[in-house]
Every structure is written in structure tokens, then in C-alpha cells.
Amino acid sequence: MIELKTPAEIDRMHVAGRFVAEVLSEVGRLADVGVNLLDLEHHARGMIARRGAESCYWDYAPSFGRGPFRNVLCLAVNDAVLHGLPHDYTLRDGDVLTADIAISIDGWAADSARTVVVGTPAEEDLRLVRATEEALEAAIAVARPGNRLGDLSAAIGAVARDHGYPVNTEFGGHGIGRTMHEDPHVPNAGRAGRGLRLRPGLTLALEPWFARTTDRIVHDPDGWTIRSADGSRTAHSEHTVAVTEDDPVVLTRRESEHPASGTASPRS
Structure with missing residues (x-):
């Protein structure tokens, strides 16, 4: 069931x-x-x-994980992209790091992810990161009343195609509010004009993620970490967004972030 939020709840x-x-x-x-x-x-x-907040990840035990998850961050390096289980690994020059976090305060959740390149960046890695950021901004731009869920998916998929990246649709965006994962599911590719009509009060975590050369994934033995099947590098950008009567509101925007600037996000 999809729950629309009031302005006060947003x-x-x-x-x-x-x-x-x-x-x-x-x-x-x-x-x-x-x-x-x-x-x-x-x-x-x-x-x-x-802060007196609560992690939405701690004790999370979905059907696809080997739970419960006992961390507050998902940290994924290089070919890992989703549900990365923090472990004893020291970052190296040129590593691509994705950090994903969901937190609840006073019973209301928000979810966001970003990818940064550690140390000296390779241009091909920056391009991949930029593509996920551009795809996220493209989806946010059409998160308006009267549009449809497929418009969000189509906007993400179009950016991926422009950059030449394949798209996996097994894991994507989702509704969010009182819990981290609510209906509906938002695939990272789809057909415009199809699906649920967007209404004010709909809150979504939009999260394009791409691997450079494959749309297939594999799971680590830890039961959580998801990697590109061919070992190619990955990137992931996510924001929690509210559909309103006016412009979409990005609830997780970082102060130093410059949306759709054409350059990868600052490290701060």
C-alpha cells in the first residue's frame, strides 16, 4: 500500500x-x-x-540478505555497488567507494547514497559517477504531480543509454516514509507514460546505479555485498525526494552538492 504524506510529515x-x-x-x-x-x-x-537517531540498517533482515545486518553504513568498493558489508579493508589510491545510509528520526526515515573516488581519480571512474548523478537529477526533475512512475525510470534509463552503460532492474528505488522500504518499486529503466500516477505526498528514494560493462550481478559469500558480474567498476547515487504541489523537494541534499553541474560531487 502506498501512503501519501502530509506537508507536516514531509x-x-x-x-x-x-x-x-x-x-x-x-x-x-x-x-x-x-x-x-x-x-x-x-x-x-x-x-x-x-544525534539520538536510529539506523534503518541495524538488524535489517530481508529475504535476499544473510541477516541480520549489523552495521549502520553500506560501504562498497570498486566492483561492489549495493549492500556492501563494512569489513577490514584499507582504502587505496584510485578506489571507487559507495556509501549508503538510511536513518530514522522520531519515526520518519530518509535514505541516500553517494560514490566518491579515493585519491587520484581515473577519468573513466569520474564519468561513471557523473552518469549516476545526472540520472538521479533527471529523475528528480520529472517527480511532479501528473507524471507517472515510468517517467522516472525512463529518465534514469535514458541517461544510462546516453553514456553507454547497461542497466540492472532487479534493484532500484523505492517508497520511503515510516519505514525505509515502502511501495512502490522504482526500476532504473522503464517506459515513459506508464505506471502509477505521481501525486503530492508521494515520497521516494530514487537510486540509479550502474556498472560499466554489465547489467548482471553476483553476491559475495557474506550474503550481502552485490557486485558487477564481470568485475567492472560501479557507482550509485541516491536521494530521498518528495513529490509536492510545486517543485520536487530533495530531502537529503548535501549543502556542498551541486546538482547537474557536469562534474562529480565534491568529497565534502
């Missing part, structure tokens, strides 16, 4: 969204050559505890 989600943005900014700032993934995880845990 404001409460925005509180969670601003904090999610703060944590992701801090993780991006700290991610550097020589930093261990577990250090990033523990830093995020401290921020959440000090």
Missing part, C-alpha cells in the same frame, strides 16, 4: 534527510587513502548515537 522526513546528508558528507570527507572501512562505520555509528 517536514519531519526532511529532519532525518538533513542528518543523512550530514553523515554522508562526513563519510565523504574522511574517505581517503589509508582509511579503513571499519573506521568509517564506527564514525557514523558515533554520529547517529550522539
Whole structure:
């Protein structure tokens, strides 16, 4: 069932969204050559505890995972892209790191992800990151009353095609609100003009993710981490967005972020 939120409820989600943005900014700032993934995880845990917030990931046990998940961040490196299980790994020059986090404050959730390149970036990695950011902004731009869910999916898929990246539709965006995952599912490719009609109060986590040369995925033995099937590098961008009577509202926008600028997101 799809639950439409009132303006007051969207404001409460925005509180969670601003904090999610703060944590992701801090993780991006700290991610550097020589930093261990577990250090990033523990830093995020401290921020959440000090804020009195709750992690939506802790004890999460969906059918596809080997649960429960006992971390507050998903951290995925290089060919890993989704549900990355933080582990004892020290970041190296040129690594591509995706950080994903969902947090609940006073019963309302927000979810966001970003990919950064650690140390010296390769242009092909920056291009991949930019493509996910552009696809996310394209979907946000059509998150307006009267449009349809397929318009969001089509906007993401069109950017992927323009860049020459294949698209996996097994995992994509989703509704969000009182819980991290609500209806509807938002595939990262689809046909415009099809599907649910968007209405004010609909809140969605939109999350384009691409692998450079495949749309197939494999799971690590840890039961969580999802990788590109051919080992090609990956990137993932996500925001929680509210459909309103006017423009779409991005509830997890980072202060330093420059949407649709044509360059990869700043590290801060």
C-alpha cells in the first residue's frame, strides 16, 4: 500500500534527510587513502548515537540478505555497488567507494547514497559517477504531480543509454516514509507514460546505479555485498525526494552538492 504524506510529515522526513546528508558528507570527507572501512562505520555509528537517531540498517533482515545486518553504513568498493558489508579493508589510491545510509528520526526515515573516488581519480571512474548523478537529477526533475512512475525510470534509463552503460532492474528505488522500504518499486529503466500516477505526498528514494560493462550481478559469500558480474567498476547515487504541489523537494541534499553541474560531487 502506498501512503501519501502530509506537508507536516514531509517536514519531519526532511529532519532525518538533513542528518543523512550530514553523515554522508562526513563519510565523504574522511574517505581517503589509508582509511579503513571499519573506521568509517564506527564514525557514523558515533554520529547517529550522539544525534539520538536510529539506523534503518541495524538488524535489517530481508529475504535476499544473510541477516541480520549489523552495521549502520553500506560501504562498497570498486566492483561492489549495493549492500556492501563494512569489513577490514584499507582504502587505496584510485578506489571507487559507495556509501549508503538510511536513518530514522522520531519515526520518519530518509535514505541516500553517494560514490566518491579515493585519491587520484581515473577519468573513466569520474564519468561513471557523473552518469549516476545526472540520472538521479533527471529523475528528480520529472517527480511532479501528473507524471507517472515510468517517467522516472525512463529518465534514469535514458541517461544510462546516453553514456553507454547497461542497466540492472532487479534493484532500484523505492517508497520511503515510516519505514525505509515502502511501495512502490522504482526500476532504473522503464517506459515513459506508464505506471502509477505521481501525486503530492508521494515520497521516494530514487537510486540509479550502474556498472560499466554489465547489467548482471553476483553476491559475495557474506550474503550481502552485490557486485558487477564481470568485475567492472560501479557507482550509485541516491536521494530521498518528495513529490509536492510545486517543485520536487530533495530531502537529503548535501549543502556542498551541486546538482547537474557536469562534474562529480565534491568529497565534502
